Amino acid sequence: MYNWHSMSKNLDKYEPKKIESKWPHSATQSGASRGKQAYNPDIIESKWQKLWEQEGFWQAVDFSRKPKFYTLIEFPYPSGAGLHVGHIRSWSAMDAYARKKRMQGYNVLYPIGWDAFGLPAENYALKMGVHPSKIVPENIKKFKAQIKSLGLSFDWSREIDTTDSKYYRWTQWIFLQFFKKGLAYQDDVPVNWCRSCKTNLADEEVLADGTHERCGTKTEKRMQKQWLLRITKYADRLLADLATVDYPQMISQQQINWIGRKEGIDISYEVEGVVEKIVCFTTRPDTNFGATFIVVGPEHPFVKKLSNSKFQPVLDRVETRSGIPNSTKEQIRKYVERATNKSEIERIAEGRKKTGVFTGFYAINQLNGSNKSDYGSP
Ligand SMILES: [Zn+2]
Structure with missing residues (x-):
């Protein structure tokens, strides 16, 4: 043949x-x-x-x-x-x-x-x-x-041919139907950016050491407005309908893991000294009595707000205690920079040493009124 x-x-x-x-x-x-x-x-x-x-x-x-x-x-x-x-x-x-x-x-x-x-x-x-x-x-x-x-x-x-206007008018049409139903939306999401190629890269194009596979430049994570489809709205149906198809067990399991449904609750913590709340999702709210700190990712909006002037008095107090002026903000800035330069694979790799810096803030655990320190970590 x-x-x-x-x-x-x-x-x-x-x-x-x-x-x-x-x-x-x-x-x-x-x-x-x-x-x-x-x-x-x-x-x-x-x-x-x-x-x-x-x-x-x-x-x-x-x-x-x-x-x-x-x-x-x-x-x-x-x-x-x-x-x-x-x-x-x-x-x-x-x-x-x-x-x-x-x-x-x-x-x-x-x-x-x-x-x-x-x-x-x-x-x-x-x-x-x-x-x-x-x-x-x-x-x-x-x-x-x-x-x-x-x-x-x-x-x-x-x-x-997907680049033929006779074809893509229909992809545009279906996009509009998603948009009208609220299933297509824009959000700021982290993307892999290659400074040298001036383009966003798929995770697969970034090597484990964070460099772009094609040009060898160190890539960086940056937030960018992207169009997203609300596929999570169909997560439950995707899970339920696995029972109606004859996929091999291995494929079904991959789908289940990919959908990754977890049942839990959101807990809001007020932050001491500022009018801010941090929301944590947990599958084990019963362990909240013993919680001693909160970890926020470097992309978390709270970390971004730390440069806001209303946070300055609290940062000042932290710095007075440590005796080094401007140390906290500078430490956080350096840490965020280091973390954003790590590849996604590096950041989620199991067994990796966990790192972080103290933000200087305390969240209040409303179950027992105690303070929790607040760490930034990837
Ligand atoms: Zn490149």
Whole structure:
């Protein structure tokens, strides 16, 4: 089925040895005996692929009387490098399934398209110094030729490209429906920023030491207004509906962990000396009697407010006690800077030594009226 000879150089090392055996469809008559013919993929495969395409064998039919069957691959991002073996590994398994279903009499929809928007396209265009609108169609052309030479049974009559306005008008339309229902909203969220590439990066693009995998620059976390979808609104339904699908146990468990439902309560603590409250979520409110301190993350709004002048009198008192003027604010500032430069992986790694600095503030535990010191920590 595969025409290995016209694959990208990524696949060259996987090229199999020439196969010598009987091939009923062989178009060549070479070889000493008529029964022993060389398999010539260039001739045989292109012959059948042409016929499949002419006859439209892989096209799903609208309003067919046959039972429907829909199977979908993740549409590839058409990179400049061409196909890699990972694409073919998953697609050929699905292809066999789609072909089997057709043989069983189903009207099969096995579509193909290009997931061509986003950071990879942007970064590749930056690297090559060419506009994405020029690069994307070129890459698609290359991918298409490679996929066609593999003889995969996609329905090319329904090919889509996410950068085509005829396609993305519908992603825009659905976004508007989310927006109208309050399911799309903007919020300040921490993003990975590469100063050198002047772009935001996905967590996967930041190495464990906090550097950008492509350029080696130390990345930083910074708050940025982003559009978010309120998928948490569907968390309970996603959990409940796992009972209605036949996922393997391992996949179901991953979903459960990813949704990560925890039941608990929010406890508000007043902060001594200022009109401020800190809200803590806990699954164990019964342990609150023994709580002795509160830890806030470096991105917490309370930490940001510490530069506010109304906090100054309290900070002054702390500094008077310590005898070092301006020490607290400076310590906090330095700590926040260090923490924001750590990668997400570093910050959540288990077994990592916990660090923090005392903010100088005390939260009041309303259960017993005692003071808790307040630490900033990642
Ligand atoms: Zn970079």
